[in-house]
Amino acid sequence: MTTSSRFLLAALALSGFAALAQPAVAAGGVEQPPRQKWSFSGPFGTFDRAQLQRGFKVYREVCASCHGLEKVSFRNLSQPGGPGFTDGQVKTLAAEYKVMDGPNEAGEMFERPARPSDRFPKPFPNPEAAKAANNGAVPPDFSVIAKARTYERGFPFYLFDVVTQYQEQGVDYITALLLGYEEPPKGVTVEAGLHWNRYFPGNKIAMGNPLVAVFDDAGKPHDAGFYTDGTPVTREQVARDLTAFLMWAAEPKMEERKQTGAKVMLWLILLAGLLYLTKKRIWSRLEGAH
Amino acid sequence: MAEHHSSYVPKTGFERWLDARLPIVRLVHDSAVSYPVPRNLNYFWTFGGILMFMLVSQIVTGIVLVMHYTPHVDYAFQSVEHIMRDVNYGWLMRYMHANGASMFFIAVYIHIFRGMYYGSYKAPREVLWILGVVIFLLMMATAFMGYVLPWGQMSFWGATVITNLFSAIPVVGETIVVWLWGGYSVDNPTLNRFFSLHYLLPFMIFGVVILHVWALHHVGQNNPSGVDVKNYQKDTVPFTPFATVKDLFAMVCFMIFFAWFVFYMPNFLGHADNYIPADPLKTPAHIVPEWYFLPYYGILRAIPDKLGGVVAMFASIAILAFLPWLDTSKVRSGKYRPWFKVAFWTFVVVSVLLGYTGSQPTDKVVLAIGGRTVMDMVGFAQILTAIYFGYFLIALPLLGLIEKPKALPASIADSVLGPAGSGHIVGAHAAPPKH
Numbered sequence: 001m002t003t004s005s006r007f008l009l010a011a012l013a014l015s016g017f018a019a020l021a022q023p024a025v026a027a028g029g030v031e032q033p034p035r036q037k038w039s040f041s042g043p044f045g046t047f048d049r050a051q052l053q054r055g056f057k058v059y060r061e062v063c064a065s066c067h068g069l070e071k072v073s074f075r076n077l078s079q080p081g082g083p084g085f086t087d088g089q090v091k092t093l094a095a096e097y098k099v100m101d102g103p104n105e106a107g108e109m110f111e112r113p114a115r116p117s118d119r120f121p122k123p124f125p126n127p128e129a130a131k132a133a134n135n136g137a138v139p140p141d142f143s144v145i146a147k148a149r150t151y152e153r154g155f156p157f158y159l160f161d162v163v164t165q166y167q168e169q170g171v172d173y174i175t176a177l178l179l180g181y182e183e184p185p186k187g188v189t190v191e192a193g194l195h196w197n198r199y200f201p202g203n204k205i206a207m208g209n210p211l212v213a214v215f216d217d218a219g220k221p222h223d224a225g226f227y228t229d230g231t232p233v234t235r236e237q238v239a240r241d242l243t244a245f246l247m248w249a250a251e252p253k254m255e256e257r258k259q260t261g262a263k264v265m266l267w268l269i270l271l272a273g274l275l276y277l278t279k280k281r282i283w284s285r286l287e288g289a290h
Numbered sequence: 291m292a293e294h295h296s297s298y299v300p301k302t303g304f305e306r307w308l309d310a311r312l313p314i315v316r317l318v319h320d321s322a323v324s325y326p327v328p329r330n331l332n333y334f335w336t337f338g339g340i341l342m343f344m345l346v347s348q349i350v351t352g353i354v355l356v357m358h359y360t361p362h363v364d365y366a367f368q369s370v371e372h373i374m375r376d377v378n379y380g381w382l383m384r385y386m387h388a389n390g391a392s393m394f395f396i397a398v399y400i401h402i403f404r405g406m407y408y409g410s411y412k413a414p415r416e417v418l419w420i421l422g423v424v425i426f427l428l429m430m431a432t433a434f435m436g437y438v439l440p441w442g443q444m445s446f447w448g449a450t451v452i453t454n455l456f457s458a459i460p461v462v463g464e465t466i467v468v469w470l471w472g473g474y475s476v477d478n479p480t481l482n483r484f485f486s487l488h489y490l491l492p493f494m495i496f497g498v499v500i501l502h503v504w505a506l507h508h509v510g511q512n513n514p515s516g517v518d519v520k521n522y523q524k525d526t527v528p529f530t531p532f533a534t535v536k537d538l539f540a541m542v543c544f545m546i547f548f549a550w551f552v553f554y555m556p557n558f559l560g561h562a563d564n565y566i567p568a569d570p571l572k573t574p575a576h577i578v579p580e581w582y583f584l585p586y587y588g589i590l591r592a593i594p595d596k597l598g599g600v601v602a603m604f605a606s607i608a609i610l611a612f613l614p615w616l617d618t619s620k621v622r623s624g625k626y627r628p629w630f631k632v633a634f635w636t637f638v639v640v641s642v643l644l645g646y647t648g649s650q651p652t653d654k655v656v657l658a659i660g661g662r663t664v665m666d667m668v669g670f671a672q673i674l675t676a677i678y679f680g681y682f683l684i685a686l687p688l689l690g691l692i693e694k695p696k697a698l699p700a701s702i703a704d705s706v707l708g709p710a711g712s713g714h715i716v717g718a719h720a721a722p723p724k725h
Contacts, residue, residue: 147562161558165554252375265553272543
């Protein structure tokens with residue numbers, strides 16, 4: 001940065017617009033994730049059922065061994081506004097999992113196949129076991145992670161976001177993170193057990209690139225038939241599908257919320273219009289009222 | 291209503307019977323129907339009604355949420371997600387309650403700034419104003435404790451930071467903090483007592499609101515001209531239907547704004563970190579309070595000394611209670627005070643900027659010349675804090691003495707119709723004065 005541009009920055013700051021001058025690269029040198037297009041953004045957004053089903057497949061086969069989904073029940077998968085599995089599919093799916101139940105009449109705990117009403121079993125019995133298996137780091141639960149991650153938009157952009165309804169910072173960040181594994185820049189040493197990621201705050205992340213489970217180093221899928229619905233198996237596609245699924249897991253009532261919102265808004269605006277006319281009529285009784 | 295004749299006439303035998311025993315219908319009639327309202331009120335005067343709506347909305351949604359919430363460190367976060375996922379319309383209740391807190395503060399800040407601009411704190415409305423400051427303090431305590439209940443990362447660390455402020459009190463500070471926590475750290479007893487108090491305080495707010503409204507109805511409303519009501523026939527209109535329909539219209543407009551957040555941007559005003567369960571071993575990168583506390587947080591951090599910061603922060607709110615005596619001007623409304631206007635709007639901008647400093651890291655550079663940091667966020671906040679207190683302690687006392695106000699209208703009716711207007715009301719009449 002030159003002296004003159006610093007001076008310009010200072011002048012901006014003085015006039016109360018300090019944050020306007022915030023560069024795209026935030027503190028710590030972490031880049032802002034690129035904006036993605038999502039089917040569920042905006043006031044009428046809905047989830048793409050096929051995308052959620054693909055994302056669930058990615059979660060199950062790539063993430064689930066380390067990351068839990070403990071607040072989601074199997075039955076949620078067939079509820080309206082979700083991936084749209086049938087009740088039968090969910091029953092079969094749940095039965096593939098084992099959950100601990102009991103005590104039985106003999107006073108003993110026992111394992112049984114999961115039912116749709118069960119929540120997803122945790123991948124580790126306790127945080128200590130998770131730590132021991134993962135180099136000292138606990139893999140976070142995925143139930144609300146799409147709402148628990150974000151990036152700083154900075155002034156004045158967060159003010160525009162209120163109007164444009166941009167609230168997909170979390171999913172944009174997660175997609176960017178999944179695609180952000182790179183060789184570290186020259187001269188930067190990454191300690192053992194850590195990995196370089198363009199979008200992770202501080203850049204050094206304990207989790208290795210999860211997409212190596214699906215793709216080789218050249219970006220070609222190990223199994224070209226990974227998706228059975230004909231969707232091309234690319235790194236971007238897999239990252240976006242998983243992220244969309246995580247958004248649904250975090251906010252399973254989003255479609256219901258937005259659709260209720262449209263009705264509420266319409267009703268309120270009509271009521272406001274009628275009240276305004278009533279108000280005008282009543283106040284016109286006063287001399288000198290406009 | 292002490293000054294006004296009651297215009298209530300019981301119509302049925304039952305009403306006459308009840309009126310002789312408990313004149314409750316008369317009370318409602320006198321305070322919500324015939325109560326005289328200055329005819330020149332603008333839409334900033336509708337925020338009292340909007341605040342009443344918000345208080346009721348918060349209490350109703352809160353009572354429903356309590357039916358499904360578990361105040362325990364192991365279950366609180368989980369039970370909030372249970373509300374979001376398994377309870378019918380639980381998402382609506384929770385998002386209304388969480389965003390409702392923000393809406394409550396937006397409305398109360400407009401209400402306070404309106405009172406400050408039009409001099410609504412001046413005689414005879416000092417007690418009315420001070421009751422308002424008490425409500426504001428109770429609201430802040432309620433909102434703070436409510437934010438702790440979901441037991442996310444910001445809940446936990448916000449509670450830790452704010453309760454630790456009391457350790458700045460000399461000698462007994464540490465003891466007080468342990469007493470507040472109910473232990474030696476923020477833990478389950480802390481969550482339980484915050485939950486208990488979070489349920490209690492709204493009803494205390496309700497009680498003080500009744501006093502606030504009582505005081506208001508006793509002294510009558512201020513108005514944009516700041517001139518007292520002189521002729522009830524010309525200057526006022528009956529509350530119903532005039533103010534009722536106007537308040538309702540404004541309330542529905544505010545509900546549209548509220549609904550925008552609830553249905554479309556429900557997490558915009560919160561922090562992503564609060565969707566991470568509380569972890570006493572992991573401090574978030576930036577511990578930031580909710581937006582409505584940011585100006586006070588900015589003042590707190592502006593003072594390098596911990597005790598000094600705490601004192602400044604509490605003083606910045608307490609000083610509001612002294613406003614009626616700090617403002618020496620005889621003119622109520624800022625409309626007729628050219629220099630006051632400048633001071634007032636400076637104060638508004640400074641309050642917003644203090645909020646900005648509260649949201650930023652303290653070491654962030656605000657002003658650098660030639661690569662040398664001249665001012666960081668703390669330095670910026672110090673200047674703003676000085677202006678904030680300067681408004682109360684220098685500008686308001688001095689301006690009243692040196693400022694030459696513009697000519698005031700002779701009456702409220704004159705301010706609406708011009709000096710020639712008669713202001714005759716065709717519809718119902720407001721209650722005439724007793725004396």
